[in-house]
Amino acid sequence: MKFVDEFRDPELIKSTVGEIESLMQGRSYRVMEVCGGHTHSIYRFGLEQLLPSSLEFIHGPGCPVCILPMDRVDEGLKLAAQKNVILAAYGDMMRVPGHSGSALELKASGLDIRMVYSPLDALKIAVDNPQSQVVFFAIGFETTAPATALTVLKAQELGLSNFTVFVNHVTVIPPMRAVLDDPDLKIDGFIGPGHVATVIGACAYDEIARDYKKPVVVSGFEPLDILQSLVLLLRQLNNGEARVENQYARVVPWAPNATASTVLAKVFELRPTFEWRGLGAILQSAVKLRAQFSQYDAEVRFAEVLANHRIDLEKDRIERGRGPSTPCGEVLKGLIKPNQCALFGKECRPEKPLGALMVSSEGACAAHFNYAHERID
Amino acid sequence: MPISFKDERIELAHGSGGLAGRRLIEGLIAPYFQNDLLSKLSDAAVFPVQAGRMAMTADSFVVKPLRFPGGSIGSLAVHGTVNDLAVSGARPLYILANLIIEAGLSVAILQEELAAMAQAASESGVLIVGGDTKVVEHGKADGLYISTAGVGVVEAPRALSAEAVSIGDKVILSGAIGDHGITVLLARGELDLSADIKSDSRSVWPLVKALLEACPQALRWMRDPTRGGVSASLNELAADCGYSIVLEEESLPVDRAVRGACEVLGLDVLHVANEGQFLAIVDAASAEIALAALKSTPGGSRACIVGEVVETKKSPRLLVRTPYGASRVVDMLVGDQLPRIC
Incomplete structure (x- = not known):
């Protein structure tokens, strides 16, 4: 080939x-x-x-899935639980565990969550379901952000009022x-x-x-x-x-892609700070929609839902104390190898991941688990 | 006077057991499967048994969409049932087919599927000797579900099982893998991707029969790698026999379009479903004879030896050896394979 x-x-x-x-x-x-x-x-x-x-x-x-804090996952899934909402997400997101289950589990329990391969697919769902609110769960680095930005512009062009994006785009x-x-x-x-x-x-x-x-x-x-x-x-x-x-000159230019940069600058602005799983808050490391696109911003459209959710979560935390913590951050920073984590392959496995690194096939733990080395000779 | 069926859509009444139901069964369904065992329309099909061993299997089909390039739920139901019998070393004889129909299904679609079942049964040399029909409310099923049972007579002279497998045995694959799973994935239309491929759905009995005739004593184990693909079948074998299985990546037959789709979507073809292939473990000394028998049977030209059974180092596993000397473990999938974004 x-x-x-x-x-x-x-x-x-x-x-x-x-x-x-x-x-x-x-x-x-x-x-x-x-x-x-x-x-x-x-x-x-x-x-x-x-x-x-x-x-x-x-x-x-x-790995965009792995660095997303569980609270953000929960918030996205909270939106899916709203009446009349269809949540569209990339395949990578479907198995990531939130506090009350993954997108796949919630889908099985009846929520309308759909896997898409492109944000334009999510937009099409919005066009086809004018009576529903469609939320696209956007994740990824600058790689996938331009596609999200173009989709927002397309939604604006179509005059859609039932499409929003839950933006979790980060910078590298x-x-x-x-x-x-x-x-x-x-x-x-x-x-x-x-x-x-x-x-x-x-x-x-x-x-x-x-x-x-x-x-x-x-x-x-x-x-x-x-x-x-x-x-x-x-x-x-x-x-x-x-x-x-x-080395990747057949695909990567030395200079930024002008078209993509323009679209990104037009649609997104830097967040002052963003929480990374394992790494903590990093200044200016993620983007959100600019104010002029706020009608497509799920965090604006569902501001009340998210605010109430955060209050509930905080109460819950105070009542229950801190949940089981996973040393994903140490793996993410390379301080320990996946199999040096006490939970690796025991409590934390691909079928029941505790940490996101065990979810995505790009996560170091899942990759280590799935393709664990065993020499034949 | 023959009963005729003139409705355009299936309704709940057709599943009621009353006159509408009788019209559906006698006027529409049964005529597709004319045979002596079925024509009595009694509570059970009665047939003579031969001396020896019989094999019995059950399967259910819930594929979406109902039709896809190379097949449909009707042909799949027959082939899937026939293949479960075939890889048990049994000549498939009879099938029971239960239809669970969603109210509102167009009769034309049902007729297409009945015709597909009839044709697949005829090509596979089996009789559909009975079944049950239920109609569920609109929205409760994806148009049509088919559940089957199959009976066959065992022609393999020795028991086929994981216990019969030993170190050094060869792994034979009947043909190219991944066609069915990728075809159905693309036919769903959820991914903006198209390719000129079709499902491999077919009866594997002619190929199994060729193997049984060529090397009856050398055949150890067979399996059709449907859901979960080659990986699931061989991981199960490894766990059951206690040895590891090594596949040579270079020797795995995969069509270009299937490989391309897998590369684009980030899928491993070893996890992708097949509906017209089987894996056989054969004694090493007879492997070439077995391969030649498959290759000289219609539909077997792409059969090949893809690996072997080896000693277990840590725990029994499926391993794939790359042409440059590295190897990787291929585990069973947890759930469905999901496309990756980057």
């Missing part, structure tokens, strides 16, 4: 692994792949098995800085998120290389992409360099 097979060529993979081995001679490095897609690929293709153990992968905070640079600012963490370099860079451009990582003196190699998602990116990263590390390199 074109665009796939050439990036999985066994001979090239073997020779690239050989190159990595020689670059690693007598050295050890810790490399963070920020993006959940890369985490998935590393496990899916068994890349860790091929590489020297002195090259350690730290799985970073780049602030959490990278947060991870680097953590004194406990030692990261030598980054495999830079690829698809998000199609929007923000590879140049967006310049500040990481400049301010923290860490090399960043923007990478594709096939085995050879990731291996070649490691070669580039190791060469920089061995030479004491800290630059941004773009």
Whole structure:
């Protein structure tokens, strides 16, 4: 298959692994792949098995489902429980546990929750169901944010009054800085998120290389992409360099995508702060709809519902005390490996996840669980 | 005088057991399945039994949409039942089919499905010898559900079971995987994606029969990898026999369009449902003979040896070995596979 097979060529993979081995001679490095897609690929293709153990992968905070705090999940699901509301969400969101169950469980109990592949599908549901309020549960980094923005503009163009978006879009640079600012963490370099860079451009990582003196190699998602990116990263590390390199040039431009940037700037503005699961509040790390689009903002349309929900939740918390906590943050920051968590594979499993990292196939824990290493030979 | 059925839609009255119900059964349904066992329309079909062993199975079909490229709920109900018997080493003989119809279903659609069942039964060499019909309120079912029971006579000379499997046995797959699951997923129209593929829904009995004739003593275990795909079937086998199974990724037959859809949607083809394939575990010494028998049977040209049974390291698992030397564990799915966003 074109665009796939050439990036999985066994001979090239073997020779690239050989190159990595020689670059690693007598050295050890810790490399963070920020993006959940890369985490998935590393496990899916068994890349860790091929590489020297002195090259350690730290799985970073780049899975949009995993970093969403449970309160936000609850709030989205609360909207689905309102009379006459249809909630539309990406497949990734369907199994994420809230306090009172996941979207899939609530759907099975009768709520109208639909899985969509694009926000435009959610818009179509709104067009087809004029008597219902359709809420799109928007998640993702800059990768998926432009599609949401365009959908809001489309809703405006169509004059829809029954479509809103529950915006949970986040930005990729602030959490990278947060991870680097953590004194406990030692990261030598980054495999830079690829698809998000199609929007923000590879140049967006310049500040990481400049301010923290860490090399960043923007990478594709096939085995050879990731291996070649490691070669580039190791060469920089061995030479004491800290630059941004773009391995994924067939998809990622150096400059930001002008069209997407315009649309994002038109529709969204930065939130002063946003809570990240495991990382806590990070300043200017997420967006919301600008005031002129407030009629499409679920947080405005359902402000009262959400405010009451938050009061109830707070009361509940005071009564019950704190619920069971999961050390997802430590995994997200790479302080511990998924299987070093006491809950991993025991209380927390893909069929009954306690933490979001166990939900999405991009979550480090689910990837580790599903594709756990077992060498055949 | 023959009873005729002239209504355009199924109504609750058709399930009442009164005259309307009789008209539905005798005037519409039964004529599609003319055979001596059915024509008496008594409370049970009575048939002679042969010496030996018989196999019996049950299945239910709730597919949405009812029709999809390459098949429909009617043909699927017959093939699914026939295949459960076939992979048990049994020649399929008789099927009971229960129809649960949603009030409001157009009679034309019901007729299409009855015709599809009749055709699939005839092609599979089985008789539909009876069944039950219920009508439920509008909104309580997706048009039509079919529940079946099947009976067959066992032709495999030795018991097919996980206990018969041993280290070194080969895994044979009857043909390309993933077609049915991807076809139905796309036919739902929820994803803005189309591809030129159709369901693989068919009876696998002719292929099983070829295997039974070519190497009756070498056949250890068979399964049709329907829901949960190859992964579910082989994970169950691993758990039951206590050994691990290793598949060679390169040797898995997958059509281009199916592979493309899986890549785009982030699905693993090993989890995707099939309705016209089966997996067989065969003694290594007879594996090539078994493969040749399948390949020379119509519909078996894409059969191949895809892996083998190996010693268990930690716990019995299904593993896939990549062509570049890495391997990954393929676990059973928790729920449905959900497409990924990025």
